[in-house]
Amino acid sequence: MGPLGMSPLLRAALEYAAAGIPVLPLHSPTGTGCSCGRPDCDRPGKHPRWHRSLLRRGLHDASTRAELIRRWWTRWPDANLALRTGDRFDVCDVDPPGGVAALRALVRDRRITGPVVRTGSGGWHLYLRPTGAGNRTGLLPGVDWRGAGGYVVAPPSRHASGRDYRWIRPPAVPLADCPPELTVLLFPPAPRRSTAGTADRVRHPDRYGCAALAAEAGSVAVAPVGTRNSTLYRAAYQLGQLAALDLLDDRDITAVLADAARRSGLGRYETARTIRSGLRTGRRHPRPGLAA
Ligand SMILES: [Zn+2]
8 A cells, every 4th residue: 555545556547547548457466367266367467357337348448537446446456457558659569589679670770769668577568659550469579569449557567477567768758659660560551453453563662662671670580590591581582572673772671681680699791691692582583463
């Protein structure tokens, strides 16, 4: 209990609500499982509570009403706390180590600013300006997106591991825009089928190329030992196929893939040779069906 006899979870919930963020009570980890009591619960302390009059519709009941929030945490003082995503912010959910490597490879030296939570499982929640996108699992390897229709477990909730969720950069820090490399993945350009019905034409060549480059870099960055060099070669080959159509530039491909390969642990010499070779071969075989 806090100094006013109020549970820290209730106090935090009221503060979020006062800032206009809809909150929701979740089940709590019990040490041996989940307060829902199901022995097979696979999301202990991470799913919404239910009550026939207080909370019937899960996420849709998320609220900023102080009176309702007090009733929730009076009934369940140790309820974990969720924040609804999609209206005030979206959250990029990053699981180490793969997700961190994939995200770094994607945004390279761009620093992602804004509020950050260290999750109870040792991951990261990056709070960003809302994009309008919905939830996406596996946006990159180890990276999920929580947007419209989603929620995140928020501090000071407790994880099943016993660790708390905590703010690394506080919620009052201004939100940053979603990095363009991620926006491209959230809204992938749809190749348009040509009227001839035989070839897919690319509507936004620069965005298409950028999305392909981001995706390939992500797979290179997290490639397991033993497959790293072949993954890098395949990535360079496939991007070379796009470079042959002027959808990408050799220098960009080389820089991004080299960075991803370095993060995967590949040596500089081997990396340079593999990229050069993959690019050269890919350029000789332009991606069929994409030519305008
Ligand atoms: Zn449960």
